[in-house]
Amino acid sequence: MSQMRKIKVIGGGLAGPEAALQAAKRGCTVDLYEMRPTRSTEAHQTDDFGELVCSNSLKSESENSAPWLLKQEMRRVGSVLLAAADATAVPAGHALAVDRVEFSRRVAERISAEPRITVHREEVTSLDENDPTTLTVLASGPLTSPALAAELQRLTGSDHLAFYDSISPIVDATTIDMDKVYFAARYDKGTADYINCPFTKEEYDRFMEALTTAEAVEAKDWEKFPATGTAEKLQYFEGCLPIEETARRGRDTLRFGPMKPVGLTDPKTGRWPYAVVQLRQENLRADSYNLVGFQNHLKYGEQNRVLKLIPGLENATFLRYGQIHRNTYIHAPSLLTETLQLKAHPNIMIAGQLSGVEGYTESIASGMLAGIYSAAIANGEAPAPAPRLSANGSLTHYITHAETKKFQPANITFDLLPPLEEDLRKKIRDKKERHKLQCDRALNAWETWLAQTS
Numbered sequence: 001m002s003q004m005r006k007i008k009v010i011g012g013g014l015a016g017p018e019a020a021l022q023a024a025k026r027g028c029t030v031d032l033y034e035m036r037p038t039r040s041t042e043a044h045q046t047d048d049f050g051e052l053v054c055s056n057s058l059k060s061e062s063e064n065s066a067p068w069l070l071k072q073e074m075r076r077v078g079s080v081l082l083a084a085a086d087a088t089a090v091p092a093g094h095a096l097a098v099d100r101v102e103f104s105r106r107v108a109e110r111i112s113a114e115p116r117i118t119v120h121r122e123e124v125t126s127l128d129e130n131d132p133t134t135l136t137v138l139a140s141g142p143l144t145s146p147a148l149a150a151e152l153q154r155l156t157g158s159d160h161l162a163f164y165d166s167i168s169p170i171v172d173a174t175t176i177d178m179d180k181v182y183f184a185a186r187y188d189k190g191t192a193d194y195i196n197c198p199f200t201k202e203e204y205d206r207f208m209e210a211l212t213t214a215e216a217v218e219a220k221d222w223e224k225f226p227a228t229g230t231a232e233k234l235q236y237f238e239g240c241l242p243i244e245e246t247a248r249r250g251r252d253t254l255r256f257g258p259m260k261p262v263g264l265t266d267p268k269t270g271r272w273p274y275a276v277v278q279l280r281q282e283n284l285r286a287d288s289y290n291l292v293g294f295q296n297h298l299k300y301g302e303q304n305r306v307l308k309l310i311p312g313l314e315n316a317t318f319l320r321y322g323q324i325h326r327n328t329y330i331h332a333p334s335l336l337t338e339t340l341q342l343k344a345h346p347n348i349m350i351a352g353q354l355s356g357v358e359g360y361t362e363s364i365a366s367g368m369l370a371g372i373y374s375a376a377i378a379n380g381e382a383p384a385p386a387p388r389l390s391a392n393g394s395l396t397h398y399i400t401h402a403e404t405k406k407f408q409p410a411n412i413t414f415d416l417l418p419p420l421e422e423d424l425r426k427k428i429r430d431k432k433e434r435h436k437l438q439c440d441r442a443l444n445a446w447e448t449w450l451a452q453t454s
């Protein structure tokens, strides 16, 4: 106890209050900073702690679903915000939806009832990575204020902080001209899951001209590059550049990138086309496909015009257009340890959406872990990472180990959990049964970890 350090939590949204309350429960002194109402974000409407900025749903409560598992683990730890959600639930079928005003009121109540937490209503604009007396939990969210984002960029390097999320357009499968396109796997390796839209040289030139001159969505003030306030220097991870930006880098950049035709023999010609756009099945029903690598920042009308120049999509109906929206998050795979500390500056921890998790519940879960870990460190102990088999551990494993180039924030899904052992997989064909076993296994691992941690 003699080594106890102070904990500074930045952000009074979802992850921050949970982190502060968990650390305080473990005997730590916490300073909790929230910039609202002095300064707000584009999405927040109130000055409340734990504001749900959009929907009021904390996702599925169906037994043995991945979001249910995450919540069950959180309940077993005693997540304060999840308890507030449970107490303020409104009818929503199989989902946990809450009365958002009542939810925030309860969160505020718990914070003010905690004598170890001191609230500071001010914007934090600098981070002291070398202060040995303080541990910082940065939970300032996807709309982190520009000054703090610039400060984080100083600590992490410019390539490691993204300000935008990219979404590819989706096309209605019934509107694709199947006579013009073909299924193929590159070099016939694996199954032919992708639909390929083949271009001739002339078609490619026409498409490039339209793409590079199409009108982009104007960045709103709050979406502009935090450090400079300009939209010209949008900060994308190289793995998910908008397609028009890639196209502007050179006439052939797309042909050697997302429109690469090599190994995709067109059965009609017996040759590789000049370029292709690949369509990937979006759902199990196979009634929609997304355009691989076609995230973009163009106006919807412009997308409709330009994407119809793709052979086979002349009469396509787009179910969703590409988008890029403000979402500040770090490149966790290169920056974070499994205990949510910056590798280069272990006194600074990152939690919530800023760490690369996606969603309300995931953000609370990440705050919960940051609270537990920071309390252990403040008490002079080595924090034990959440077990890999659990939903919490799998989410952290994803953000800290994801394929680095294309890292994007993720919700909890079974894809993130380790699969069952092979003999069980072979024996059990029913997906629901498999998920149940994965949940049982996760909860067992979680209980063991909890017994060692709390």
Ligand SMILES: Cc1cc2nc3c(=O)[nH]c(=O)nc-3n(C[C@H](O)[C@H](O)[C@H](O)COP(=O)(O)OP(=O)(O)OC[C@H]3O[C@@H](n4cnc5c(N)ncnc54)[C@H](O)[C@@H]3O)c2cc1C
Pocket: 010, 011, 012, 013, 014, 015, 016, 033, 034, 035, 036, 040, 041, 043, 044, 051, 052, 053, 054, 055, 056, 057, 122, 123, 124, 125, 139, 140, 141, 142, 143, 144, 145, 148, 326, 351, 352, 353, 354, 358, 359, 360, 361, 363
């Ligand atoms: C517009 C929008 C809609 C979303 N809708 C949904 C949805 O419907 N469902 C869902 O599951 N997820 C949604 N998300 C994603 C995500 O779940 C939420 O953003 C969630 O609130 C993230 O929690 P957080 O604690 O990481 O950040 P936040 O809840 O945003 O909390 C961060 C807090 O830090 C404060 N802050 C920022 N900078 C500073 C600073 N310099 N100093 C002090 N305080 C600061 C902010 O004011 C804020 O209160 C949405 C995100 C956005 C941007």
